[in-house]
Amino acid sequence: MIRNQTRDRTQSRNERVRHPQTVSVSLDERGQTTQDFAVGIGVFLLAIAFVFSFLPTIITPFDSSVGGAETAQADRIADLIVHNTSAGENNISKSEFQTYTKSNLTAELGLRNANGNTLDQVNVSVEYLGNGTMIGSPSTWSGGDAYNNQSAASSARIITTDENKCDPACRLVVRVW
The missing domain is CATH 1.20.5 (Single alpha-helices involved in coiled-coils or other helix-helix interfaces)
Structure with missing residues (x-):
C-alpha cells in the first residue's frame, strides 16, 4: 500500500523550508x-x-548607653572587693566589707573624679541567693550611689559571709554607670 504524501510536488525531497536566522548582537551594538x-x-x-x-x-528599639569599658570596670571592681574582703574562698568578712558601705567609694575603688566630682557612678550590694531573705539590715551590705534600675553594667560573684548570714549563698553585685 502506498501512502499519499501531502507535500508539494514541486519541492524536492532534500529541500527544506528555511527560517530566518537570529542575529546575535555584540556589546558594541547593545548600548x-x-x-x-x-x-x-x-x-x-x-x-x-x-x-x-x-x-x-x-x-533593637532601645540602645544601651553601657559599653565595654563599664562592663570591664564592674568586673574589675567585683574582683577587687572579693580579693580585699575574702576570708577564704569567696567567703567575705563583714568587718572588711564595711569599707565599701559608704556612699562615696571613689578612693576605695580607684574611680575617676574631676575637681571633686565623681565621673563614675557605682553601687555595691550583697543580695540573698535563695528563697528567703538575708539576715541583717540591707544597708549594712550595700554602698555607693543609689541604684534606681537605670541602665548600668553589672558584674556578680557568688559569695558566702563569715557570719553565715547567707544560706546557701549570696550574690555580690557591682553596678557601674
Whole structure:
C-alpha cells in the first residue's frame, strides 16, 4: 500500500523550508558600556550597605548607653572587693566589707573624679541567693550611689559571709554607670 504524501510536488525531497536566522548582537551594538555596569553595581552595593546599617536600629528599639569599658570596670571592681574582703574562698568578712558601705567609694575603688566630682557612678550590694531573705539590715551590705534600675553594667560573684548570714549563698553585685 502506498501512502499519499501531502507535500508539494514541486519541492524536492532534500529541500527544506528555511527560517530566518537570529542575529546575535555584540556589546558594541547593545548600548551597555562598562561604565553603566559599574554604576549599576555601585548603586546595588550602596543599597545593600544601607539596609545592613539601618536594619539593626529597627530591630533593637532601645540602645544601651553601657559599653565595654563599664562592663570591664564592674568586673574589675567585683574582683577587687572579693580579693580585699575574702576570708577564704569567696567567703567575705563583714568587718572588711564595711569599707565599701559608704556612699562615696571613689578612693576605695580607684574611680575617676574631676575637681571633686565623681565621673563614675557605682553601687555595691550583697543580695540573698535563695528563697528567703538575708539576715541583717540591707544597708549594712550595700554602698555607693543609689541604684534606681537605670541602665548600668553589672558584674556578680557568688559569695558566702563569715557570719553565715547567707544560706546557701549570696550574690555580690557591682553596678557601674
